Amino acid sequence: MSGATDSLVVLGGIAKQFGAVRALAGVDLTILPGEVLAVVGHNGAGKSTLMQVLIGTLAPDTGSIAVAGRDETAGYDVRRAHALGIRCVFQELSLCPNLRVFENVRILHHGLMGFGWPRRARRLVRAALDEIFPGHGIDADAVVGDLSIGQRQMVEIARAFTVTDQPVRLVILDEPTSSLGARAAEQLLRFTRRAAGRGISCIFISHRLREVLEHTDRVVVMRDGQVVARDRAADLTEALLVERMGVMADAAHAASTRANGAGADLPVRVDIQPTAGGTIRLIARAGEVVGLAGLDGHGQRDTLLQAFAAPRGGGPGARVDGSVAYVSGDRPREGVFPLWSIGRNVTIGLLRRLSRGGFLSPQAESATADEWRLRVKVRTPDMNNPILSLSGGNQQKVLIARAFACGADILLLDDPMRGVDVGTKQELFEDIRAEADAGKCVLLYTTETQELQHCDRVYVFYRGAITEEIARAALTEDRVLRASFGQTDDTGQHSGGRADAA
């Protein structure tokens, strides 16, 4: 490998702590000019935090940053990173939907001003789009909010490669292909290769391992805020990579939590026909944890809401047998009562049972609160503390405890692990499994393939319908991903169902 002076970026001993969570524990990373580098790892492994440090939106607690052989640690921020030619395409889109495509280009380029800037901006973004995604069909004057998600992603990627007064040296692509179609993804991957030929480095963050192996030079694996492996992509196989990421161990553990699939003799609790039709119905029995997978916004949440509405005389196509509780992962917006204590946040779901003669009994309230503190292990000395004194993960425990406590037969979990740290996540899944073993029926919607390992069965959604049902034993990340884009195995168990539809 080349010496440090030839490197484009050298990160040394980067550490970052958020409260009690150590997001980065001394990461060293070198990026060479014209290199396509992959960074892989689980959600929560520290990839995003590291990238935020690299693009200057997050200052590390300790560590050094050098770009093109110069130490830039002092005063490193977004503007400096941009001036040095470091750009990022974010996972959650960072275009302004109210602005036109060329206006969004202007937002990125501070130097794009003065007479005739709209013309220059249009020309820049058209050229970049034409080069990266030939046949894209995007108008530079279109309002971004009117574009589809895939088109927006194309615009954002093209924008990152436009050059005005500042060079492009390194572009970070965070899950760039997840919302692009197959063709556009292919175009992008081919383009990064051409860009590398011109000396532009790319960092690829992706969960699609095959993509990573085929299209990158070097792979860096992160786990628990550290770099645990660096390999040349050519020396790796998918299996090796998965092993490095530590997936295997988890999978074995999760599988062992349930010896056999759900017994067919248990009563069916939920039977739903997703709104967009399709041939596969969602069926969940008592004692089961059923996963709803697929890309975000493909009908999973609608299906959960359908299940939630069904006992109250909801729409047709949904049959739900039993009482229902809903837990949202969007804690601040539809989860916690921010001004209330932890205990009150648990007991709100069962006030009738805690009241004596029309009045709430404080003793019963605090007894229930303490009971659940022990059962889901909320990290607090006192349930009377305000809910916001807890970390996000522990707040989520409280919300799940609320759902457990109200005694519903069916639990609808809507991306409940959002922003929950790994350890707490594990505890929560144990709690969920315990409830299922006690006869509850759990529907779990998650966008993180990792979490699906805790389910007995998984339904994959695509465009509002279910494309595939995958049993625990047959679950692989690859299969879920393919089904998320509407591609199913013809050898799969539901090929018969598709023949009916044809």
Added chain:
Amino acid sequence: MQREVASAGGAPASDADPVPRRRFSGRVLLPAAALAVMLAAIFVLQPRAMSYNGMRLLLGFSLPLMFAAMAQMCVIAASDIDLGLGTYIGLVNSLSALLLADRPLLGVLSLVGCVLAYAGMGAFIEARRLPSIVVTLGASFVWLGLALLVLPTPGGASPAWLSALVRLKPPLVPLSIVVAVLLALVGHWLFMRSSYGVVLRGIGSTPQAVRRAGWSLLTARTVLYGLAGVFGLIAGLVLTGLNTTGDANFGAPYTLLSISAVIVGGGEFFGGIVAPVGAVIGAFIMLLTGSLLSFMDVSTDWQLSVQGAILILVLGTRAFRRRRA
């Protein structure tokens, strides 16, 4: 099956609509058409209004309202709302009537102070991450209190140059129309054409994206509120010129009228979606409802209710259309 996947392009919803609609021109066309219909109705009911002097009388008080609408639009561009604009205009009205004629230097200084206070309010909202609705509502009482302090009872006088200015009679077209066209052009250039205007609208929809691109949100919001302060200042001065006197309570109606004008003119409460040309048109629409009603022999007591109904109607139709889209 395979072909369908290939052409899907990862775009779930709107592949069927490859040519994006031009939402913004539609935004301005609709209120413009509404204004044309209103004017036509007025001319039919009262043909004498269709003259130079008729138009002058009809549109006389559009001047303060269009500047108020532009001020309100600056704040709405940041997805904020300004509930203190009316009393601010009242404060400017009081200060200018009391000081500008007799003690011009002090008058100018106090008015500059007003604009700086407005810009400071924007900085404060951004720095402390406070809801604008609370801060501007609080500020509205401060403006009113200050206005009553300097001018406890209506009085003072407009400086001669100011009264003369708002009574200018340009050839062919009345002053208010000339000013409206100029204001619409300036607003359009400022927000829709200038390169910094893009940033100003950007913070109204996705502030974190703008921040990540290295812009200061503090500067942007300060600039927006500062602009609001300048347009509000002009509204207050014009009001002084038209009324030739000061009154702390003169400005009050302009808060809700300006918000209505922005929304009726095609702006949205959230998302940085504003239309400067539309805001000026909206100001005329809000003003002319009153005239139209009186020409139809409806009591002016109904004017406020009708203006409110228009606002609800516009918002309702928009929500309905969005649901269908």
